[in-house]
Amino acid sequence: MSVRKRTWENDDGSQGEAWVVNYTDGGGRRRLRTFKRRRDAESFGAGVSIEVRAGVHVPDSQSITIAEAGKLWLTSCDAAGLERATLVDYRRHLDLHITPLIGAVKLSQLTAPMVRGFEDALRKGGRSPAMVRKVRVSLGSIVTDALERGLIAQNVTKGMRKHRRGTDAGRHKGKLKIGIDIPTPAEVRTFIAQLNGRWRPLLLTAIFTGLRASELRGLRWSDVDLARGEIRVHQRADRYRVIGRPKSETSERSVPLLPMVVNVLREHRLACPKGEQGLVFPNDAGNVYDHASIIKRGLIPLMKKAGITDTDGEAKYTGLHSLRHFYASWCINRRADGGLELPLKVVQARLGHASIQMTADTYGHLFPRGDDGAELAAAEKAFLAG
Numbered sequence: 001m002s003v004r005k006r007t008w009e010n011d012d013g014s015q016g017e018a019w020v021v022n023y024t025d026g027g028g029r030r031r032l033r034t035f036k037r038r039r040d041a042e043s044f045g046a047g048v049s050i051e052v053r054a055g056v057h058v059p060d061s062q063s064i065t066i067a068e069a070g071k072l073w074l075t076s077c078d079a080a081g082l083e084r085a086t087l088v089d090y091r092r093h094l095d096l097h098i099t100p101l102i103g104a105v106k107l108s109q110l111t112a113p114m115v116r117g118f119e120d121a122l123r124k125g126g127r128s129p130a131m132v133r134k135v136r137v138s139l140g141s142i143v144t145d146a147l148e149r150g151l152i153a154q155n156v157t158k159g160m161r162k163h164r165r166g167t168d169a170g171r172h173k174g175k176l177k178i179g180i181d182i183p184t185p186a187e188v189r190t191f192i193a194q195l196n197g198r199w200r201p202l203l204l205t206a207i208f209t210g211l212r213a214s215e216l217r218g219l220r221w222s223d224v225d226l227a228r229g230e231i232r233v234h235q236r237a238d239r240y241r242v243i244g245r246p247k248s249e250t251s252e253r254s255v256p257l258l259p260m261v262v263n264v265l266r267e268h269r270l271a272c273p274k275g276e277q278g279l280v281f282p283n284d285a286g287n288v289y290d291h292a293s294i295i296k297r298g299l300i301p302l303m304k305k306a307g308i309t310d311t312d313g314e315a316k317y318t319g320l321h322s323l324r325h326f327y328a329s330w331c332i333n334r335r336a337d338g339g340l341e342l343p344l345k346v347v348q349a350r351l352g353h354a355s356i357q358m359t360a361d362t363y364g365h366l367f368p369r370g371d372d373g374a375e376l377a378a379a380e381k382a383f384l385a386g
Helices: 038-054 066-079 084-102 112-124 129-148 158-173 185-193 199-209 213-217 259-271 291-305 321-332 344-351 356-366 372-385
Strands: 002-009 015-024 030-035 230-233 253-256
Touching: 002 038, 015 038, 030 038, 066 084, 066 129, 084 112, 084 129, 112 129, 185 199, 199 213, 199 259, 199 291, 199 321, 213 291, 253 344, 321 344, 321 356, 344 356
Parallel strands: none
Antiparallel strands: 002 015, 015 030, 230 253
């Protein structure tokens, strides 16, 4: 492998120059790469020497583009049996965000600075911080898939993802706040007072079980044990009303029911529309209820009726996930109601989180803290007395 300077005279008489890397690939074929700057040429030369020795070097002429690698990735995702909704999101990431900006770039030419520039371009294009993160994760998955196929020598996004997770992502996400992201106990009591008709059993169950919206929509009567007072989560309904397995292995769980919820469900069972799937909260035809309809026809109108609104008179909480947040906070700290908080591991099991770390990261700050001042004073007194 050699790096040499090449010079020439332009038509206008000016001097032109470039740095050429001359090397032999793993197949014994002579290759050339040209760079404007010497340091870029030397950096490439050092890297390609390692790749050739390791037998993983892919010349630019044999490398596919990021757009082509993205299509292969989608094929892998489809073969893995991912849900339709997930595949649709991934395809949008590729078609609307990745391909238009860097789809023509060869995999072998992708660098960490390019990935950073790609993120900057996404932000300048008006994408939200959440969308930027999702698209960047999809790009990383594309590169990982290409690496496993032997189409690229390294994943330039891997180290960056770890770094950014510990800085930008954590700094801007913020913690869930009661009264802003999570309904307060007083707001929930006011909300419950307004629940009536078909929405009372569904929303009351959401409040006091913490089930995800997809789990509520896919819940069957065969998974509800009113005698024992518990719900078993074994399936969910996606945005296309297709029934499938829960979100993760830990999502399959049992959740205890309050006596109030048991009584409401017992009454609801008599009036519930019947369908082939035996759903607890179906639409009028007995089929899976559309998620958006539950929000627009049930949650938001009842929030407004209860006076739980923002300064513009709009519903303060517009998603069923806010009720799941409430359930988590209620499990964590029930001292105000004369109860005791549940251990973190129990909260994780109730919510069906994949790991206790996820529960701690999301809700750990809600656990009640002791009186640090009183504790320190007691420790000081005990220390000095000893």
